[in-house]
Amino acid sequence: MxxxxxxxxxxxxxxxxxxxxxxxxxxxxxxxxxxxxxxxxxxxxxxxxxxxxxxxxxxxxxxxxxxxxxxxxxxxxxxxxxxxxxxxxxxxxxxxxxxxxxxxxxxxxxxxxxxxxxxxxxxxxxxxxxxxxxxxxxTTKQVNKFAVKLPGALRLKTDNYSAIPIVKKAIHALFGSLLFIGGLISLTMILVTALLIYYKQISEGYADRARFQTLQEVGLSLDETKQAIRSQVLTLFMFPILGAVINLMFAFPAIKNSLSLFSMYNLRLLVVVTLVTLFLLIIYYLVIYGLTTKIYTKIVEQRSHNLE
Incomplete structure (x- = not known):
């Protein structure tokens, strides 16, 4: 050795x-x-x-x-x-x-x-x-070469030898690809869901502006109109988040057991990552919600202005 x-x-x-x-x-x-x-x-x-x-x-x-x-x-x-x-x-x-x-x-x-x-x-x-x-x-290069060379020099079987550089390389290769694919799929699905809701609400805005105009003619104020729009859009945007939280609550034990197959038992880290992910998801949806509400209100007000 x-x-x-x-x-x-x-x-x-x-x-x-x-x-x-x-x-x-x-x-x-x-x-x-x-x-x-x-x-x-x-x-x-x-x-x-x-x-x-x-x-x-x-x-x-x-x-x-x-x-x-x-x-x-x-x-x-x-x-x-x-x-x-x-x-x-x-x-x-x-x-x-x-x-x-x-x-x-x-x-x-x-x-x-x-x-x-x-x-x-x-x-x-x-x-x-x-x-x-x-x-x-x-040096890192020298230690890596030594770690690869040593089991052959000692005639050790693979399952009787472990070295940090070799394990690191295997973990990076496995989990790096899984992280990239998982992140890409998750981001794509989040974007698709949010954009579907966004454009659905925009099309609803064009369909609803005549109704809001009628309500304003019978006494609905502009502030009440904006409040109704915010309430309606917020409800629609909160349903996917609520569904995601409920789904995650039921899926959490399965995720924990799946990670244990890869010898990952850090429950605290899993909980922290889960909460951070939910927080970022909520922030993203609130941004889309704010943009949607602004455009929706603009569509309704534009109709009112044209009629006046």
């Missing part, structure tokens, strides 16, 4: 080692953790508190019946739970730099930290897996 780094003019630093049991698919219930693919939501691996303290520079001490649990998506964990027939007191922790998805599984990684190796093995009887992680120093 160091030889390959030297050839590529890259420095290896901050080397860390992690020993975990090979992850197993699990489902989390109120009573405990159940292993198996049926209904699985996470992949569980165990490690010792000594290894965790060494990696994270912490000073945890655990009794045999107490465990620490870390998962990036922060699932609901009961204070006491059964795992393989044994009851444990649980404590959820929020920090683990060495967390990773084994073999790039779509299941969310969950790590259980135990007092010693014997308990770790009883929680997850799978064989031990040894992980080596490190940072690199050098």
């Amino acid at each position: 160091e030889q390959t780094a030297t050839e590529r003019h890259v420095k290896i630093k901050s080397i860390h080692k992690l020993a975990i049991t090979t992850p197993v698919p699990i489902s989390i219930k109120n009573t405990g953790i159940t292993p198996g693919f049926k209904g699985a939501s996470h992949q569980m691996a165990t490690l010792t508190v000594g290894n965790y303290n060494q990696l994270e520079n912490t000073n945890y001490h655990l009794s045999p019946h107490k465990i620490l649990i870390y998962s990036e998506d922060k699932p609901i964990i009961p204070k006491k739970m059964f795992i393989n027939g044994q009851e444990y007191q649980t404590q959820v922790i929020s920090h683990f730099n060495f967390a990773f998805s084994y073999q790039r599984s779509t299941l969310k990684p969950l790590f259980i930290i135990t007092a010693n190796q014997k308990i770790a093995q009883s929680v997850n009887p799978n064989s031990w897996l040894y992980v080596l992680g490190f940072n690199t120093g050098g």
